[in-house]
Amino acid sequence: MKLSFHGADLGVTGSCHMVECAGKRILIDCGLYQGGRELEEENVEPFGFDPASVDYLLLTHAHLDHCGRIPLLAKRGFKGEIITTSATRELARLVLLDSAHLQEEEARHKSRRASRRGRETEVPPLYSVLDALNCLEYFGRTAAYGGALLLAPGIRATFIDAGHILGSAVILLELTESGRQRRVVFSGDLGNAGQPILRDPQPPPPADVVVMETTYGDRLHRALEPSVEEFYAAVSETFQRGGNVIIPTFALERAQEILYYLRLGVESGRLSQGMHVFLDSPMAISATEIFEHHPECYDRKTTELFKRGEDPFHMPGLHFSRDASESMAINRITAGAVIMAGSGMCTGGRVRHHLRHNLWRDRCSIVFVGYAAKGTLARRIIDGEKSVDIFGENVAVRASVHTINGFSAHADQAELLQWHKHAGNPEITFLVHGEPFAMQQFAARLQHTNPVIPELHEEFEL
Ligand code: ZN
Numbered sequence: 001m002k003l004s005f006h007g008a009d010l011g012v013t014g015s016c017h018m019v020e021c022a023g024k025r026i027l028i029d030c031g032l033y034q035g036g037r038e039l040e041e042e043n044v045e046p047f048g049f050d051p052a053s054v055d056y057l058l059l060t061h062a063h064l065d066h067c068g069r070i071p072l073l074a075k076r077g078f079k080g081e082i083i084t085t086s087a088t089r090e091l092a093r094l095v096l097l098d099s100a101h102l103q104e105e106e107a108r109h110k111s112r113r114a115s116r117r118g119r120e121t122e123v124p125p126l127y128s129v130l131d132a133l134n135c136l137e138y139f140g141r142t143a144a145y146g147g148a149l150l151l152a153p154g155i156r157a158t159f160i161d162a163g164h165i166l167g168s169a170v171i172l173l174e175l176t177e178s179g180r181q182r183r184v185v186f187s188g189d190l191g192n193a194g195q196p197i198l199r200d201p202q203p204p205p206p207a208d209v210v211v212m213e214t215t216y217g218d219r220l221h222r223a224l225e226p227s228v229e230e231f232y233a234a235v236s237e238t239f240q241r242g243g244n245v246i247i248p249t250f251a252l253e254r255a256q257e258i259l260y261y262l263r264l265g266v267e268s269g270r271l272s273q274g275m276h277v278f279l280d281s282p283m284a285i286s287a288t289e290i291f292e293h294h295p296e297c298y299d300r301k302t303t304e305l306f307k308r309g310e311d312p313f314h315m316p317g318l319h320f321s322r323d324a325s326e327s328m329a330i331n332r333i334t335a336g337a338v339i340m341a342g343s344g345m346c347t348g349g350r351v352r353h354h355l356r357h358n359l360w361r362d363r364c365s366i367v368f369v370g371y372a373a374k375g376t377l378a379r380r381i382i383d384g385e386k387s388v389d390i391f392g393e394n395v396a397v398r399a400s401v402h403t404i405n406g407f408s409a410h411a412d413q414a415e416l417l418q419w420h421k422h423a424g425n426p427e428i429t430f431l432v433h434g435e436p437f438a439m440q441q442f443a444a445r446l447q448h449t450n451p452v453i454p455e456l457h458e459e460f461e462l
Contacts, residue, residue, distance in 0.1 A: 032068025060188025087167025163191030214434030217442030227406025
């Protein structure tokens with residue numbers, strides 16, 4: 001039995017881990033590296049194993065940094081079975097097709113740039129829309145929360161609610177080889193308890209080996225309630241000043257969560273009835289539709305709302321902009337609008353246009369409600385740069401910048417420690433999916449286990 005690491009090692013993105021047992025190879029996640037050119041160049045590198053030799057790919061959730069290299073895996077020979085929860089399957093399809101579109105667009109840009117320099121080289125995309133469509137045929141069984149699936153003799157997998165995004169799961173592997181038994185738990189990404197819409201993360205079962213994320217291994221979140229109040233105050237004050245509120249939004253989960261709170265704000269009178277809310281992201285609009293047909297993932301409150309015939313994601317004044325022309329029309333609005341657009345870290349997408357129109361205006365606000373990796377435009381604005389480059393233009397940062405931490409979809413240090421405690425006293429705990437500093441801080445707090453921070457392609461006997 002072996003466990004090896006092929007992504008999100010000493011870093012946050014590119015999750016990919018492999019288990020070898022009873023003659024089978026099982027991959028847990030196959031994510032994209034994101035955040036800055038240097039990291040993204042990692043994506044074209046060899047996986048560190050032969051994709052054709054992989055029998056199963058178990059996906060913890062549909063975020064790109066966990067599923068984004070699947071089309072590449074299939075293109076390089078993977079022919080196994082991909083197993084996910086049913087909500088993850090639907091979201092992954094959306095996420096992968098969107099990613100393929102972006103890859104194609106980026107490759108076209110690079111090719112054009114090369115020709116302008118007098119080089120007639122065609123830069124191929126990391127993968128194409130066709131590659132993304134092709135990989136969908138490997139999505140096989142879906143897993144219900146809590147039910148064990150037999151993958152092969154000696155290998156059982158159980159998906160447990162991770163409370164991170166719709167369909168997200170912790171995966172328990174029960175392995176038997178030559179009479180030796182090992183229980184290995186992969187945390188995937190763990191949710192932040194008390195968030196609306198989804199259930200809280202379920203405690204993991206006892207395990208011999210734990211592989212866990214450490215995104216916020218070094219810090220505690222602010223409580224949710226003051227964060228929601230801070231959010232309402234930022235919106236109201238901006239409208240009083242006569243500006244717009246730009247919210248760089250992750251299409252999955254965070255967009256729906258913000259819609260949920262905006263509706264609640266209007267209903268409780270804390271936000272103006274007359275405000276206009278633009279969800280300017282075709283992907284977030286589709287994701288919201290997917291949310292509406294996966295009630296098996298909701299918490300009690302959201303289930304009750306739907307039962308009463310109320311939609312937690314809708315309110316008066318809400319506009320969905322799918323077309324580019326609708327998106328451009330928003331640029332003419334100078335006040336009274338909440339504009340939600342991707343990408344969440346401002347590395348691409350429509351939000352960059354909205355930033356170009358609003359970032360330099362001191363009446364406006366930019367409200368960050370999610371994680372911003374090093375090297376991204378979001379991080380530069382949050383870190384207080386006086387001006388930033390958008391579409392080759394220097395734009396002054398004069399808008400108020402708010403970073404609201406309580407909305408995190410990730411568990412904080414206390415929640416991670418609590419989760420780890422439920423896994424019993426694992427012999428070994430591998431820390432992945434975090435910045436090195438967060439990992440070291442977290443490792444120092446762990447008790448009754450041997451914490452290990454693996455390096456890329458490092459292999460361990462189980
Ligand atoms: Zn995630």
